[in-house]
Amino acid sequence: MTRIWAVARQTIAEGVRMKVALVFIAFILLILGGLPFVLRNEDSVSSAVQTFLSFSLAGLNFFLCLLTIFLTRSLSEEIAGGQILLMMAKPVPRWQFVVGKWLGIVTINGVLLVFSGLAIFFVAHGMAKYQATDEYDKLRLRDEILTARHGIKVDIPDFRQDAEDYFNDRLESGGYSGVIDFDPKRERNRLLDDFAQIDRTIYPLESRDYLFSNIRCDRTADRTVQVRYEAEVWAYPPDEILRCVWVFGDLDKGTSQYVFHRRDVIARRQSIFVPADAIAADRTLKATLINQNPFEGEPQFGNTISFTTYDVIEMFFPVGTFGGNLARQLTLVFCRLMLLAAFAMMAACLFSFPVACLMTFCFIVMASMTGYLSGSLIHFESEGAYYWFKKFAEVLYSVLFFIIPDFSRYDGASLLVNGRNVTLMWVLTGIRDLVLIGTTAVGLLACILFQRREVAETSF
Amino acid sequence: MSERNAPIVQTAGLTKVFKDFWRRDRVAAVNDLNLEVRRGEVFGLLGPNGSGKSTTIKMLLGLLYPTRGRISVFGRPPTDVAVKEHIGFLPEESFLYRFLDARETLDLYGRIFKQHTRVRRERIEKLLDMVGLRSEAGRRIGEYSKGMARRIGLAQALINDPEFLILDEPTAGLDPIGIRQIKDVIRQLADKGKTILLSSHLLADVEDVCDRITILYGGRVRADGPVNELLSREDRTQIISEKLTEDTIKKIRHLIEDGEHKAILKVGAPSDRLEAFFMHTVEQAEAANVRSSGAKGSGALPDFLGTRKPANVVESLVAAADVKPTHSKTIEPVALRQPKREEQRAAQLIEQLVCKEPTGPVAKSVSPESATPTPASQKSAAPEPAAPEPATPEPKKVLPDEPSAGDRSVIDNLIGRTEKRDDD
CATH class of the missing domain: 2.60.120 (Jelly Rolls)
Known part of the structure; x- marks a missing residue:
């Protein structure tokens, strides 16, 4: 653990000093600080808060994904730049090095997520407290948006x-x-x-x-x-x-x-x-x-x-608080980022900087669009010559979707915006699927690939 | 073979072929290399650029995997993490993390060696003192000059008090003071019983510090043996004395021409080497307290280095292998297996051929600086004969007892005599 943490510390120091994280924090401050004033034109404060939540969560997710790509770049660069030669000449097992790098990236993500979460929480509550004047608006904010509600359907009578x-x-x-x-x-x-x-x-x-x-x-x-x-x-x-x-x-x-x-x-x-x-x-x-x-x-x-x-x-x-709901949603985001970081590490173990980054970007796009892609395939007309094309696409997609999880299944942003409860069970499912299964499998693969490769040989 | 001469590195038929994207053979960087680095020696790996020095070193560290052949470091495969506990490595470029400062860099590697915080801090300060960068330790490596980064590179290589030190072009990018300090450090470490593998194409460095060298060209061994034996000119005699008068010189000339029927090739005042002159100038400037923002340092070795018993490493590694046999397998060192009778005889001859320590005053030159204490200067000060040379002699092995033709063939088969292969 000493060695893993030593590598993680180096990754964190690099991430912070490269100023990538700093740019990110500046962006978060700008978005979170500026949005409440931009959104004053909305017809009510409650809808402004909803727009704010929606924008800030989507922005946060997007930028943390980008940040993860940038941070894993450091492994590709270490291989290309030769730092890896010095590190691998030390008594650190390769899997520990990979895990250390991953841990460093995930720690930066986690810290930024906590700070952003706190900022979102306070800004949303601040908007509700200082901008809402209408009584109905206030009530709606309290009971419909800044809360965590459970929905039930009416009982179906037995006829x-x-x-x-x-x-x-x-x-x-x-x-x-x-x-x-x-x-x-x-x-x-x-x-x-x-x-x-x-x-x-x-x-x-x-x-x-x-x-x-x-x-x-x-x-x-x-x-x-x-x-x-x-x-x-x-x-x-x-x-x-x-x-x-x-x-x-x-x-x-x-x-x-x-x-x-x-x-x-x-x-x-x-x-x-x-x-x-x-x-x-x-x-x-x-x-x-x-x-x-x-x-x-x-x-x-x-x-x-x-x-x-x-x-x-x-x-x-209501079954919970907005804060708890936000924390659960951000935990789901964190689970996705852990998997993403593991994938990016795996790519960096094999490929050089631009190729590995592009692969990770494709992974994000695929994982975010899985629902659309499979939906479009169902509605695809497969008459005549297109029949085999559809069959081929189905096989290809089924393989891809088996490997790449559907991120939208683990995203409670729309629920959070509507004050719906992001259930703990869902979060636990996310942790099981994305972290315990996904991240472990991808991380293991990354370690094996890195173990087998010659670190002194340049990657393509 | 005595414990002192037990090999730390052994390679047999080591070959590395680099492949292209389509896995086709592109270039054979190292070709059928048989190498042996013995405990306590300073071993020089020489060769022009692209001769396979760095590739060999990378294979010794498990950073590249051999295409063919065997390799063992401390009797274990080089990919074994436990082996690396005892190795210090200074790569050809400094390869340090640009965003860390010097102290953080050393701290990172200290942590990798799982050193206790107190020990780590103590060593870091001592090493910073040694490389003369304590006052600059708060600056990021990215801001350092190449030479300063190189010094930190040396410091990190020593943080674990390594038993075996691999230095790839250690003097590249350094100023003459730094070069001198590094050479002094190498000699001092050698005196403390460390084994050092030095790769360089700067021949003066190697000549000054190495006990034994191997010259590589095109991935193959072209020559190897003890430095002083390889460099001594058996057909010449050099006499260096206080300044003589023309009269005395004339008498000596007569003596030699009449008595030995041989000619004196050169008579004159020996010139100082530029390195000695430069060092003298800088020492004078330092004595006069001239300001400078670069590295300053004593170059004195930190006291923690060399406190471990050198002989324990192999046993500890073998013991570790006994405890955890699944983690790594022990490679039987090539020389430790029971030799056959024919091989035993050949081994004796090899001993005579390449390992024989110089007995008595082999070097025929008498250096005027031989009284100075540093071993580096002792070796560096021998002036070269500058007279026109009759023919450039081939690199050669000193053969105290010329083996018979039958013996030769056995030896050739065993070690793959390079001279013979060259003729082919």
């Missing part, structure tokens, strides 16, 4: 009994006697779908109860939970506004009840912040939608409200 009863009634009454090619199973499924669709369709002056269960959050009145829905509306005569009433809480279970009179723009996703004391002790929240215009003096239209699936009715409740 099997209803469908079965209806089926039996109709069967007994001879309702199916004239049906050709009668399939009872298919008929039962169709009935289930019909009942669900009826449940999701609310005709004028009707109301419907929905239930969210297993809500694990603080039930005090000063906290809020967010209910989000997207309804399709058939309005006659045509209108842009849906006027309706939402009632949250269950008086039978002893909770507070909150009534919201809504003017919703049709075909948009809507949010309601409900005080958390509407949640019952059994961790359920009852929501009732009444299809009636509560606003006196405004016209009453015969609107039919419909939800295409149950998934479009969601609720979010």
Whole structure:
């Protein structure tokens, strides 16, 4: 470990003194310090904070990737410049040298990530504290963005009994006697779908109860939970506004009840912040939608409200803090950088500076675009002559994707920006896949390749 | 073979062929090289540029892998990390990290040798004193002149008090004072029982410090043997005395011409070598306290060097190999296996041929500086005969007892006599 750390120290000193890291820090200060003022033109502070988070996380990721490439350049240069000859004439096993170099790069990345994370945290909170004036904006920032929320879907009611009863009634009454090619199973499924669709369709002056269960959050009145829905509306005569009433809480279970009179723009996703004391002790929240215009003096239209699936009715409740969420997201970024550094080391063990850097850059691009590439392949028309091309591409991609992980699977940036929880489980999966499996495998390969090569021979 | 003369480096049929991108043979840098560096000697590896000196050294350090042949350092393969604990290496260029300062550089290598912090710091300061860069130790290596970087290169090579020191062109880029200091250091280290392999094409350096040399050309050995034997001119006699009068010279001339029927080739005042003159001038300037921003130093060897017992290295390495046999395999030294009878006889002849220490006053020149204490000056001061030479003699081996033709063929087979190959 003494030797590994000695090599790592040298790498860190070089990274710092080469001023690459300094340029990076200056950039971070510029971006993080300047963005809040640039983003003042956004329509609300909450969306400005979201843009800030989105930009700064993407920028941080991009520049740390670049920094990693620049830092691993030092190994290629040592091989080309001859420093490696002196080092390898000392009693340091080659694998320890490779691990030391990697450790140095990863340490610089880690330190910069911690500082950037702290900067992002304080700037985002500063924007929320000093720039937000509107009460709704403040509430949104606190409960929707600068938090870590868990989302759950509404409970899907069980219509099997209803469908079965209806089926039996109709069967007994001879309702199916004239049906050709009668399939009872298919008929039962169709009935289930019909009942669900009826449940999701609310005709004028009707109301419907929905239930969210297993809500694990603080039930005090000063906290809020967010209910989000997207309804399709058939309005006659045509209108842009849906006027309706939402009632949250269950008086039978002893909770507070909150009534919201809504003017919703049709075909948009809507949010309601409900005080958390509407949640019952059994961790359920009852929501009732009444299809009636509560606003006196405004016209009453015969609107039919419909939800295409149950998934479009969601609720979010806080399960953690923004700081924790940010830390978990940055841990995922760090895992990716560890793998990237290992790959860059492997490339540098084999190739000289520009080739190794280009290879690492290709790795980043491939890892970031894996989703797009495989998606485009699925939609690729493979008629005639293109058939073999597609087959070839599929084999090539499947090999590449086996080696190069899909970085977007380990990126919680969009969740963080929307205040969604980056789960610990996800982070642990990232550590397992990217570090324990990916980095170890690539690092091992790098050590073997470096062990076998003649360090005094120039690489191409 | 005595412990003192036990080989530290042995190569047998060592060949290195560099290949191109398509793995085709490009150039044979070293060709069938048989080399032996014995404990406690200063061994010179000579040759013009591109003769394979650096390639040989890189193979000794495990930085290049031989294409053919065997190589053992302290009886182990050179890739063995444990071997490198006992080696100090000064590469042909300084190859130091530009962003570290001198003290950090030495600290880095001290850490690599897992030295205790106290020991490391102590050694660093002593080495900085030795190379005369203590006052400049806070500057980054990138700001150093080539010579200053070279001095730090020497300091890092000594940080582990190495048993075996490999110096590749150690005087390249140094000023004459630095060259002199390095040569003094080499002699002092040799006196402390260190084994030194010195590669150079600056013949004066090698002549001054080396006990034994090998001259490489085109990756092959062209000549080898003890320096004083290779350089002594058996057909000449040199007399150096206090200044004589013309009369006395005339008498001596008569004596030689009449008594021996031989001619005196040159009579005159011997000139100082430029190095001696330069050193004298600088010493005078230093005595007068003239300011300079370059390196200053005593060149005195730090006291930690040479405190280890030289003989223990092989045993410790072999013991280490016994404990951890899976990590590295021990190469049986070529000379340590049980020799056959024929080989035993040949070995005796080789002993006579190449290893024989000069007995008594072999050198026929009497140096006026022979009273000065430094061994370097002792060797450097012998003036060259400057008379027109009848014919340039071939590099030769001194043969005290000329072996018979049968013996010769055995020897030739064994060591691959280079002279014979040259004729081919």
